[in-house]
Amino acid sequence: MMQRYVLDAWALVAFVESEEPAASRVKALLAAAEAGAAELRASVINLGEVYYRIGRKHGARLADETLAELRDLAMEIVSAHDDLVFAAAQLKMRHSISYADAFAAATAVAQRAILVTGDRDFTALADRVQIEWLARR
Template sequence: MSVINWGEVYYTVWRKRGLQAAETVLQQITELRVQVVNADPELTKLAATFHAKYKLPYADCFAAALAQQRRATLATGDSDFARVEKQVKVLWTTEQ
């Protein structure tokens, strides 16, 4: 998980369910041993490329870029990622 998406999870949960819930979610991410990857210039450039080419929301571009960079599967329920299914392997967590 990119640090950008990690931050997005934190602020989204905080906004919807409060600070304590956001802290709990970050603890759960840590317990699941999810690797949080910093946004270095290479990843950021690739994310910017996704943004320019496919018009994904900017934070989503970091998830797509990291998946492509690591040749990993991106698990999501966000239909925006349908735009990049040819560039990134997507595992849909909800029906499309």
């Protein structure tokens, strides 16, 4: 079975902002997905998180351009359907994480995927979600 990965907002922002070494790992995962050697996914909620972070820092036009570029990548955007909403809510109920982070984790669990992040808030979920930890300088 092909390895699946879920990119959270932390990983996507690191990629967009070229924050190394995390950006290089995300690029490698994207290349693997383009070659058909891996599957990449991200929750639409986390895509929204990237959008507002880029917009706050660089303005709405760059946020729009970034969103368009992310949508063109070899990465499936996972909708926030009812099952995922309540799975995320259960994680939020039990753990001290943001609701957006809960969506990333719930997406990884539902997709049987490795969550790719550098956000240490996910440490509390390490027993529930397989995590690949990224770093940036």
